[in-house]
Amino acid sequence: MNRIHQESVDLSAFSHIDINLYPLFIAIYEHQSITKAANLMCITQSAASHALQRLRLQLKDDLFIRSGIKMVATPFSHQIYPRIKETLIAIQHISTHHISFDPLTIQSIRIAIHDEIEPLIFPQLIRHFRDLGLATRFQSIKLDRTNWAKDLLSQQLDLVVDLQQKVDEKIYFNPLVNDRFVICGLTTIENLEQYKHAQHIGVSSRHSGVLIEDLHFKKLNIQRDIFLRCQHYSTALQILKEYPDTLLTLPFSILKNLKLPQDLKISELPVEFPLMKMGIYWNSQLASHQKFEYLISEINKIFA
Incomplete structure (x- = not known):
């Protein structure tokens, strides 16, 4: 000094x-x-x-x-x-x-989000900010799990919505939703042996790699027979109708937003399984900016 x-x-x-x-x-x-x-x-x-x-x-x-x-x-x-x-x-x-923040100055927000998660988040997001009287334009960008952290740090993105995972220390995470996996099929699943011996449909936007649920099953020494892998849960549900002995495991919140076949049976997993934690990521270097303080605060209100 x-x-x-x-x-x-x-x-x-x-x-x-x-x-x-x-x-x-x-x-x-x-x-x-x-x-x-x-x-x-x-x-x-x-x-x-x-x-x-x-x-x-x-x-x-x-x-x-x-x-x-x-x-x-x-x-x-x-x-x-x-x-x-x-x-x-x-x-x-x-x-x-000493400048008071005016939310009306937020013109646009760029959010990277998986297309299966988008229906869970975006309608509530748009409705909430509309009710606040804001004309903010939201842009939903397809989530690229390989590059989203880099894009967030370079400010090519404002926010990212994804599952909780280890990321760069310069990125903050705020949990929004805890979800559980359930089983869908044309028959009710009552025990683990019945689940293990069934054929399964896997859903992932990635062309290769282990499914998220199988990472946890591996810890339990459970190996599933994935006879088909597709990109969308809605596609998987349509296939279930044609293969009555096949099962689909998916997050319950995503299931609630899909059009379900009439005879579909929903069962709980026959083993203890960790909750799937989904939330919002943002650049820690912008955490003290009034715009981001306001955005995170309002988004938390939606999912409180």
Whole structure:
């Protein structure tokens, strides 16, 4: 603190400094792309390129060198990045500290969500924010479990709805729904032996890999005979009608939102099985932003 007071500010120098260029510097540095930086700053790629050129002249360094599709930071950029980011964060905190947040300023929200989970979440989400009198536009994006964490951290997504799992420490998780697995078939399942000796339909949007429920069955030394694997539970239910000895295991909340065959029997799993925890993920670096504080608070109210 004493050092800050001892240093003087050359106010005349700011006539030659365009502070608006520095958020763009941070965006290009963190995403290694002028295109992504331009999207985050809500400007055109051409405007971002011209702004970068002005900053290069101002700082007398190339700052970023194109290597393939990436913009690679120069040694000078690596040196100044921490100080610039720290300064911008400080300015951001000062400028927003006494400003009351207006939810009407939330224009759009991009949410990645699995298409089987979408009917459970989105109708309630839209209804709640409509009742709040907001004209927020929601964009549902197909969940890509390989890349969603990266997209969340790069702010290509605002929120992600998915099952609870281990993720990057920079990502926060907030539980919304606890669900249980049940069994569907044309016959009632009364014991484990009956379940184990049946043929099963597996549902997954992935082309390979172990099903979520089979990860838990493996711990119980239970191996199922998956005779068919498809992408949607609605498809699996239609197939059940043609194969009376076949079973489908799925989350109960998803089952409630599907059109069920008339003779369908629903049974509880004949073994103890952990609840499936589903919730919302967001970038921890944005957790203190009033927009995200408001969004998470309102979404929690929906599923409380």
